Amino acid sequence: ETGVTQTPRHLVMGMTNxxxxxxxxxxxxxxxxxxxxxxxxxxxxxxxxxLEERVENNSVPSRFSPECPxxxxxFLHLHTLQPEDSALYLCASSQIAGEGAGELFFGEGSRLTxx
Amino acid sequence: AQSVSQHNHHVILSEAASxxxxxxxxxxxxxxxxxYVQYPGQHxxxxxxxxxxxxxxxxxxxxxxxxxxxxxxFNLRKPSVQWSxxxxxxxxxxxxxxxTFGGGTRLMVKP
Numbered sequence: 763e764t765g766v767t768q769t770p771r772h773l774v775m776g777m778t779n780x781x782x783x784x785x786x787x788x789x790x791x792x793x794x795x796x797x798x799x800x801x802x803x804x805x806x807x808x809x810x811x812x813l814e815e816r817v818e819n820n821s822v823p824s825r826f827s828p829e830c831p832x833x834x835x836x837f838l839h840l841h842t843l844q845p846e847d848s849a850l851y852l853c854a855s856s857q858i859a860g861e862g863a864g865e866l867f868f869g870e871g872s873r874l875t876x877x
Numbered sequence: 878a879q880s881v882s883q884h885n886h887h888v889i890l891s892e893a894a895s896x897x898x899x900x901x902x903x904x905x906x907x908x909x910x911x912x913y914v915q916y917p918g919q920h921x922x923x924x925x926x927x928x929x930x931x932x933x934x935x936x937x938x939x940x941x942x943x944x945x946x947x948x949x950x951f952n953l954r955k956p957s958v959q960w961s962x963x964x965x966x967x968x969x970x971x972x973x974x975x976x977t978f979g980g981g982t983r984l985m986v987k988p
Contacts, residue, residue, distance in 0.1 A: 795976075804881075805967065805978040818975065852921065856976075864909045864928075864971035868921040 765789040768853050768869035775843065776877050783838040783872045785853030793858045794836040795866065796828060800849035808851075811836060812858050843876045850874075879904040881970050883979035890958050891987050898953040898982050900968030909971040910951040912942055913978075916964045924966070927951065938962070960988045 766787045775781050787794065796808040810818035811830040819828075825847075827839040836853055850873050854866040884899045902908065912924040925936025932944040942953045951968060963986045968979040 804980040807975070807977070810975070854921075864976065865911065865923060865926060866913075866921075866969075866976055867923075868913075870920040 766853055766855055766867050766869035768851075768872050770872060771870065772873045772875075774875045774877065775840070777843060777845070779843075780839070780841040782840065783851055783853075783874075785836040785838075785869055787834055787836075787853075787855035787867070789855055789867060791855035791857050791867070792833055793856045794830060794833075795854040795856070796836065796838050797852040797854065798849050799852055799871070805852070809838075840874070843874075845876050848874055848876045879908075879970055879972050879975070879977050881968055881977050881979035883966075883968050883982050885982045886980065887983050887985075889985045889987065892960055893957045894986075896953070896955040896958045896962070896984070898966055898968075898984075900951045900953065900979055902949050902951070902968075902970040902977075904949075904970060904972045906972055910942075910944055911969040911971065911976070912936065912940070912951075912953050913967045913969060914964050915967070915981075921967065924953070958984075958986050960986045962986050 769784045793812045795810050798806045807820050808822045809828040814830050825842050829837040850871040852871045853869040856866045881902045910927040913921045914924045915921045924940050925934050927934045927944045935941045940955050944951050966982045969976050
């Protein structure tokens with residue numbers, strides 16, 4: 763139990779499907795992140811929400827659409843994905859100031875396969 | 878933009894061997910430094926961190942890392958590895974609330 767919960771753990775979708783990944787943190791943090799982890803590549807930061815406002819998107823394709831309705835929840839909406847988008851998507855949370863600022867707590871990830 | 882380099886992509890050691898994994902970063906300002914570990918099938922978890930003070934930091938499971946500011950390095954060490962240390966290790970640098978990861982090092986420890 764990490765304090766950051768991601769669902770679903772595994773997702774298989776076709777290129778024309780629309781699905782969403784969900785992340786919930788129970789740590790009282792005020793920043794949340796989406797990372798992409800694929801084979802042979804460093805962890806890629808996709809989106810950062812700080813105090814529920816998006817502060818970074820790192821030029822991610824528009825077929826990925828994040829949503830942060832409150833400080834505890836983060837979604838990643840997926841539509842018309844490509845097979846190369848298959849990867850492990852990791853959610854993380856952190857405090858943005860004070861003791862422990864900058865330390866990320868990760869969820870277990872959602873393994874996405876695009877057919 | 879900051880970047881983090883981990884020079885060893887794959888390391889294979891026998892149990893009881895000593896370990897040192899290299900990490901270098903490029904950023905001229907104040908940084909916070911981390912090592913994360915990902916055991917097979919598990920989530921990323923913090924191994925140790927440096928924010929300020931003593932540049933030699935100790936983490937969980939006997940790991941330690943030394944911050945050498947002049948070399949922009951934060952190498953991870955363990956004097957005697959165990960089979961259970963088999964995992965992927967990620968160095969990360971936080972500057973301005975952006976955490977940048979290195980490419981990771983896969984460590985395999987042979988029993």
